[in-house]
Amino acid sequence: MNLTLKVWRQKNSQEKGQLETYQVKNISTDSSFLEMMDILNEQLVNEGKEPVAFDHDCREGICGMCSLFINGEAHGPGEEITTCQLHMREFKDGETIHIEPWRAKAFPVIKDLVVDRGAFDRIMSAGGFISVNTSGNTQDANAIPVPKEDADMAMDAATCIGCGACVATCKNASAMLFVSAKVSQFALLPQGKVEAAERAQNMVSQMDEEGFGNCTNTGACEVECPKGISIENIARMNREYLSSSFK
Amino acid sequence: MGWTKQFFNSSIGKKFAMALSALFLLIFLLQHFAINVTSVFSEATFNGISHFMGTNPLIQFVIQPILLFGIVFHFVMGFVLEFKNKNSREVNYAMNKGSANSSWMSRNMIYSGLVILLFMGVHFYDFWIPELTFKYVEINPSDPNRYHHELLEKFHDPIRVGIYCLAFILLALHLLHGFQSSFQSMGVNHRKYTPTIRKLGNAYAILIPFGFIFIALFHYINSL
Numbered sequence: 001m002n003l004t005l006k007v008w009r010q011k012n013s014q015e016k017g018q019l020e021t022y023q024v025k026n027i028s029t030d031s032s033f034l035e036m037m038d039i040l041n042e043q044l045v046n047e048g049k050e051p052v053a054f055d056h057d058c059r060e061g062i063c064g065m066c067s068l069f070i071n072g073e074a075h076g077p078g079e080e081i082t083t084c085q086l087h088m089r090e091f092k093d094g095e096t097i098h099i100e101p102w103r104a105k106a107f108p109v110i111k112d113l114v115v116d117r118g119a120f121d122r123i124m125s126a127g128g129f130i131s132v133n134t135s136g137n138t139q140d141a142n143a144i145p146v147p148k149e150d151a152d153m154a155m156d157a158a159t160c161i162g163c164g165a166c167v168a169t170c171k172n173a174s175a176m177l178f179v180s181a182k183v184s185q186f187a188l189l190p191q192g193k194v195e196a197a198e199r200a201q202n203m204v205s206q207m208d209e210e211g212f213g214n215c216t217n218t219g220a221c222e223v224e225c226p227k228g229i230s231i232e233n234i235a236r237m238n239r240e241y242l243s244s245s246f247k
Numbered sequence: 248m249g250w251t252k253q254f255f256n257s258s259i260g261k262k263f264a265m266a267l268s269a270l271f272l273l274i275f276l277l278q279h280f281a282i283n284v285t286s287v288f289s290e291a292t293f294n295g296i297s298h299f300m301g302t303n304p305l306i307q308f309v310i311q312p313i314l315l316f317g318i319v320f321h322f323v324m325g326f327v328l329e330f331k332n333k334n335s336r337e338v339n340y341a342m343n344k345g346s347a348n349s350s351w352m353s354r355n356m357i358y359s360g361l362v363i364l365l366f367m368g369v370h371f372y373d374f375w376i377p378e379l380t381f382k383y384v385e386i387n388p389s390d391p392n393r394y395h396h397e398l399l400e401k402f403h404d405p406i407r408v409g410i411y412c413l414a415f416i417l418l419a420l421h422l423l424h425g426f427q428s429s430f431q432s433m434g435v436n437h438r439k440y441t442p443t444i445r446k447l448g449n450a451y452a453i454l455i456p457f458g459f460i461f462i463a464l465f466h467y468i469n470s471l
């Protein structure tokens with residue numbers, strides 16, 4: 001298939017960027033979206049031009065690095081997939097595809113399609129952990145009984161890969177789906193309950209400091225999330241935050 | 248910093264306050280509707296309740312200021328949040344398919360809200376200001392039978408009735424998202440009862456605004 005690509009090009013975080021138009025030819029419908037980007041880059045290198053910078057690592061939907069806003073949707077068309085799991089069969093021959101970076105004040109563009117998601121790391125450092133000593137004296141996991149339903153919900157929340165698609169897709173650039181997944185994953189388990197109040201306070205205040213917008217419950221995040229994280233988690237975080245404020 | 252200040256300065260605290268004022272306004276709207284609907288079938292009942300509401304000191308000097316505060320707060324907070332949210336994305340997408348993942352209502356609360364704000368201006372000009380002038384400026388003697396015919400007078404004008412109908416359609420759209428959203432903001436979301444809240448919200452969002460439209464049209468048609 002032959003395609004027209006409109007790709008966001010930006011030299012660095014200081015300079016203003018713009019959309020550039022490129023043509024790619026003979027792309028197999030079986031190739032992945034990122035393979036198509038590799039072909040474009042080869043082409044650009046052969047022409048003596050600067051290749052397009054984009055984030056990727058595992059290319060199998062587990063690391064959360066890939067992050068493209070394709071044709072107006074985070075991770076492109078398709079449900080519960082990351083950009084690296086998107087295939088060219090989703091597109092039509094002759095189609096024009098818009099490729100943009102995640103857009104949020106808290107995720108500044110570093111170069112082209114690569115954004116700085118350090119804000120997520122700082123939120124995690126603020127409370128996304130359990131402070132237990134695990135050096136050589138770890139307890140048997142089955143020693144503390146956990147209700148099946150809680151274990152399932154915690155597991156679902158823990159599948160968040162920190163990609164940032166929720167922020168990218170939210171009209172308010174809110175990070176509440178991500179933060180609530182992390183808050184929930186711990187708050188649901190006995191090991192995490194000990195520090196739950198402190199965690200909710202610290203993670204939310206770090207989130208606010210980073211300049212993310214405020215959630216207005218549009219629900220766009222859960223639709224675009226590659227791991228299908230539910231906004232039930234946001235409601236849980238609201239409860240956790242509310243109750244921790246009284247403590 | 249005290250915990251209340253910290254709470255209401257946080258993103259979640261603001262969401263909570265927004266939801267709380269929304270729920271308060273939902274209850275107010277329901278009672279407003281319950282009173283107005285009596286104007287359709289009983290002039291005496293409508294006059295009776297209106298007179299009570301207009302002269303009871305508890306309602307006039309305690310509940311009414313709280314209500315005004317609730318209304319102003321909901322609007323001001325709505326603008327503050329919209330401004331902050333707009334600022335959280337400095338460069339917009341060249342292509343953004345909002346409809347692929349969210350409802351029109353949820354993405355346009357600020358616009359439906361603005362129409363409702365304009366309507367409130369008209370509504371205050373129509374009823375509230377004349378009412379206050381009548382009672383507290385001109386200090387007229389109280390007349391328990393004036394309310395029903397004052398109401399009918401307003402609904403002679405087709406333009407005003409048109410504005411009322413349009414505003415209530417926008418209110419319906421606002422509530423279709425707002426009702427269940429306020430529960431979510433307060434942390435009320437559970438597989439067991441959220442579907443019921445949604446159904447209840449949809450019913451409220453349709454029945455109440457269209458009920459108000461019915462009342463306006465009823466009086467207008469009767470005036471022809």
Ligand code: SF4
Binds near residue numbers: 164
């Ligand atoms: S909640 Fe979903 S969209 Fe957001 S960071 Fe986690 S995996 Fe990505």
Ligand code: FES
Binds near residue numbers: 055057061082
């Ligand atoms: S590259 Fe790892 S999830 Fe896409």
